[in-house]
Amino acid sequence: MGSALLEGTEVSKRFGGLQVLSRVSFRVDPGEIVALIGPNGAGKTTLFNLISGLLPPTGGSIRLGAHTLTGLPAHRISRLGVGRTFQTPRPFMDMTALDNVRVAALFTERQAGPAHGLLSLVGLADVAGMPARHLPAGSRKLLELAMALALGPQVVLLDEILAGLTPTEVQAATGIFRRIRDERGVALFWVEHVMHAVMQTAERIVVLHHGEVICEGGPQAVAQDARVLEAYLGREDSS
Numbered sequence: 001m002g003s004a005l006l007e008g009t010e011v012s013k014r015f016g017g018l019q020v021l022s023r024v025s026f027r028v029d030p031g032e033i034v035a036l037i038g039p040n041g042a043g044k045t046t047l048f049n050l051i052s053g054l055l056p057p058t059g060g061s062i063r064l065g066a067h068t069l070t071g072l073p074a075h076r077i078s079r080l081g082v083g084r085t086f087q088t089p090r091p092f093m094d095m096t097a098l099d100n101v102r103v104a105a106l107f108t109e110r111q112a113g114p115a116h117g118l119l120s121l122v123g124l125a126d127v128a129g130m131p132a133r134h135l136p137a138g139s140r141k142l143l144e145l146a147m148a149l150a151l152g153p154q155v156v157l158l159d160e161i162l163a164g165l166t167p168t169e170v171q172a173a174t175g176i177f178r179r180i181r182d183e184r185g186v187a188l189f190w191v192e193h194v195m196h197a198v199m200q201t202a203e204r205i206v207v208l209h210h211g212e213v214i215c216e217g218g219p220q221a222v223a224q225d226a227r228v229l230e231a232y233l234g235r236e237d238s239s
C-alpha cells in the first residue's frame, strides 16, 4: 500500500449528548473510488462535514497528503484540494449552469480547464445557458460536481449524488465518475444509497452504522458480510 491521499484516524463527533461518530478511521488513495454506505442517520453526511471543515471533530484527525485538515476553515480545505457536493444542492439559482462553474473557478489558482469542458464532462453541455433553478434536482447535483471540479481537487466528496436520477441517468453518471477518475486522476469518496451503482463502480466500500465502521472491503466481500446485512435489515438483536 502506498501513502493515502485522504486519511481519517479515529475521527469522532458528538452533538451534545449524541455520539454521532465513534473513532471512524478511513483512507482514500489517489485516484480511488471509495463508497461510504450505511443506513439513514449512520453519520455519513456528518463525516463529510468534518472532512470539509464545516464542523469541527470532537476527536481524531484528518489529513490530505502531508496537510493536517483538522482545525482548518472550509475554504482552506477546499483550496488544498478537497471538493464536495451536497445532499441538497445549492448552486446560484439565478445564474446559468455555465456561470455557476465559472464562478466556482474564480476561487482557485489551479487550472481545471474551461468551464464548458467541465459541463460536458458531467453531461450538462446542452443546458449550459439555462438558469440553475430550471434544472431538475438531479442535474443540479451534477452541476455541483462540475463546480467542485472547477477548483482542481484531488478528491471530491459526493453526497447521494444519484438520488433523483432515472436508471439511465444513473448509468451515465457512474460512467462520468470513472472518466473523472481516469482522465483527471481525481479520487472520489462517495456516499450513496443506490446500491447497484455502488457495487458496479466503487473499488472499495466503507460501511458506517450508528457512527462506527462495521465493515470495509471490496464490493463482493461487503455484500456478503453478515453485519452489513443485519444493519440494513435492522435486526439489531438477531443472532
Ligand SMILES: Nc1ncnc2c1ncn2[C@@H]1O[C@H](COP(=O)(O)OP(=O)(O)OP(=O)(O)O)[C@@H](O)[C@H]1O
Pocket: 015, 018, 020, 038, 039, 040, 041, 042, 043, 044, 045, 046, 047, 087
Ligand atoms: N448539526 C447537528 N446537530 C445535532 N445532531 C445532528 C447534526 N447533524 C446531524 N445530526 C445527527 O447525527 C446523526 C447522523 O446524521 P447524518 O446526517 O450524518 O446521517 P447520514 O448517514 O448522512 O443519513 P442519511 O443517509 O439519512 O443522509 C443523526 O442522528 C442526525 O440527527
Ligand SMILES: [Mg+2]
Pocket: 044, 045, 046, 087
Ligand atoms: Mg446524509
